[in-house]
Amino acid sequence: MTTVQTRPAAAGDRRRWQALAVCLVAGFMTLLDSSIVNVALPSMERGLGADAADVSWVVSGYALTFGLALVPAGRLGDVRGRRAAFLFGLALFTVASVACGLAPSSGWLVVFRLLQGAASGIVAPQTTGLIQQMFQGADRARAFGMLGSVVGISTAVGPPAGGLLIQAFGVDDGWRWVFYVNLPIGVAAFCAALRLLPRTPVAEKRREGADLTGVLLLGTGVLALMLPLVQEQQWTGRAKWALVPVAALLLAAFWRWERRQGRRGNDPLIDLELFSLRSFTLGVLLNLVYFGGFTTVFFVYTLYLQNGLGYGALAAGLASLPFAIGSAVGAALGGRLVVRHGRKLVVVGLVGVAVGLLAVIGAVQLVQGPGAAWAAALPLLLAGVGSGVTISPNTTLTLTRVPVRRAGAAGGILVTAQRIGSAAGIAAVGAVYFAHLANHGTSVRALQLGLLTAVGIILVALVLAIADLRERLAHPEPPMGDGPAPEPVERTPTKA
Template sequence: MTTVQARPTPDDRRWKALAVCLTAGFISLLDTSIVNVALPSMERGLGASEAAQSWVVSGYALTFGLALVPAGRLGDMHGRRRAFLFGLAVFTLASAACGLAPGPSWLVVFRLIQGTAAGMVAPQTSGLIQQMFQGAERAKAFGLLGSVIGVSTAVGPLAGGLLIDAVGTDDGWRWVFFVNLPIGVAAFAAGLRLLPRLPVLSAKRETFDLFGVLLLGSGVLALMLPLVQEQQWTGREKWALFPVAGLLLAAFWGWERRQGRLGRAPLVDLGLFSLRSFTLGALVSLTYFAGFTTVFFVYSLFLQNTVGYSALAAGLSVLPFAAASAVGAAAGGRLVVRYGRKLVVIGLSGVALGLLGVIVAVELVPGRGVGWATALPMLVGGIGSGLTVSPNTTLTLTRVPVRRAGAAGGVLQTGQRVGSAAGIAVVGAVYFAHLAHAGRSTTAIQLGLLTAVGLIMIALVLAVADLRERHVHPEPERSGDRGRTGAEEDGAGETVRSGS
């Protein structure tokens, strides 16, 4: 099997191209959280039922997660520039269709298309970073990506609150989608001019593993569906999908191994999981996102439903986390070259400490002053989050061959989406169950946040175990790292000192 070696573009256009990628990534990730505060507006202005509202949120998460790995593989095979621009165009058109939707059913359909397009854009960004940058520059680029991930997730409620406050509740929900249009059009135009036409690294003989896509898609769907519908589907029958998901994913694993034995190109190169940096990093990412994204879900509900905050005030209350996350991620992109996995351990500790501070502040300052009381712990947690997401992404992908970067980025982000869905289901169940039975909302939010801290502590244990293992048994370079694969990686073997 022959490959074409990638040549990093030598001029500053790489950083402008990165800005295009990050802009598209920002609006696609923003749409995972901005819609939450617009649900009451949808109910009033569109007559959306509770079930329709649920699918507006969960349908996007589902199709986003389902598209990631196949889209990453398509980018590996046919060019990431082409896949990125196509996904961005569909996302922008779907956003316009969502804003113009004449009824709830149409809104759900367009939202599913929008999520699929977002899932096509996301893995191309990590793949393009791998292909355009190397060494310390690659770490810096992933640092900026980490800033976008943290800020877009946290700032969604604030952006939605501002739009609804400015336009009004009847039509405010439409502008939650219309806001993507000028950004999407500008990013597409800039992408046509700035995104480099880099060589396609996959061999031309490789074919797309359609049966693998069906197995993986069915498995991920069976895994995520009961999680994202946990509040809407009453009864325990939904959990029967979990063993179905296990069987489908096991079948996918067996099929991919068979593809490898027959010399065919698999959807996911299972050899990636022989890399400790990739496997541990993906697990850290999954468990961290299970705890991190749930904070905004239950905390926003608490502020609006219990304290009486408006959507705008609730969004402003998490602004310290968002701002600090951006600063922490930018710093993490520089420091990861020097400190490696230690930085992730420090970051996770900071997030756990910040959330514990929020729990204490909720107890000490009940009532409408709670937003001010939690500002400092939110700031600490945000810095920790920035020091976690960005360095962990860098360390996870550092030894991945560039020709598999799209699929690897898809696997990593699929874990993030599954983790987010699972965390919201678990933390939400704790919060709502205590709220229903005990009736004390302060205790309910404290227990919900404590559950989130527990999930983050699992990620911390994994990161510490990986750090200790690296001191005892440093991860050896694979034979390919300095041979053919080293060429494909554009020097990925020297990207970061990921052990100490």
């Protein structure tokens, strides 16, 4: 009798891990496209005759529409079904990728990149929501650890992958294969998702009205905030920063509107009660600050290697691999240890990142020349391990108390914080790097000042994590594994 009961349970357990693998493949593909394009920009300029403004929008347009789609798409998945939203976003991303590769002009390429970014923003919150739906306790932490590995690896692997494709298919048309490579992966992931992804539990499905006013206020607010950040180098002058107070007003109006929706018993885009959860509020803030420092490292480091030391696109990309390897190892460890150690892991991870980046600063001072990448490899490995131990546990801790029925919207908020933090960090660190380069012309010093700025941002995140750790020691919360049982998954009825 025992054997008969355990077989379906074992099959169901295997199926949810297979479903997670599908989500991670799709997440890797969509996140990779935010970094793989960077090394292909010179190829686009040559193959399409694109100017600086066009190639800037190929990068920044993707980030903009990605950030704008996250929260509404997460809410849509919560209400109408995460499986359907995931499949739609994945199909749209795959089609948009092929369209990018076939683009006859730089203008069309920008349009298709905007569509591709929006599709990526639809997929991302469904992944976190599905993890919340399918896993609990230690298994959920392990799943988020795998997702953290994907985030770190996809960010760092993009440049070398792009460099390999450019080298394989030539400078004129190599950039097109940066997009074509998504077609077989996207089709395979879509077919697997159709078979493996669970449907939204019956208890979660609700016929709620669309908060169109909330979508409009949040979308315009995020757009006004991100535009001057992602276009900081392209839009000269200070007039662009006038959009920041406009963004603050729009986001304040959004907050008031959502509170009003809640008081009237209507369906808000974001349930503001989520921010009454200390773990969620602090986790979102940590994500915002940490990604402001973490993602800027690749920006200034690859610029230094290519422009300062004359590295090719492939060599500069490969120089980032130690960070990617370390990040994968750190995220896997963090996913296994976070249930036992909690926020302490995030503190340890942030210290590791800061120490690793300070060691990179010292390494490029000691070895000024073609060997700089080798000298920085071990410090980057340490920083990567620290990053993995930061991102994975912070994601788990941020979402662990969130009700499953709000998991998509909560995941959208978390990733939106990442995107805004990344844009703000690149604007700040890029300003320091380019200002020193313009005034003094020493690329080593410009890199060091840029990395010091990134370390300063990461230390702010460390202070937040330590403050939260002290608060948790004074007022401990229940262990993560003691939460409510997972809600049932709707299954297709079978005939007797």
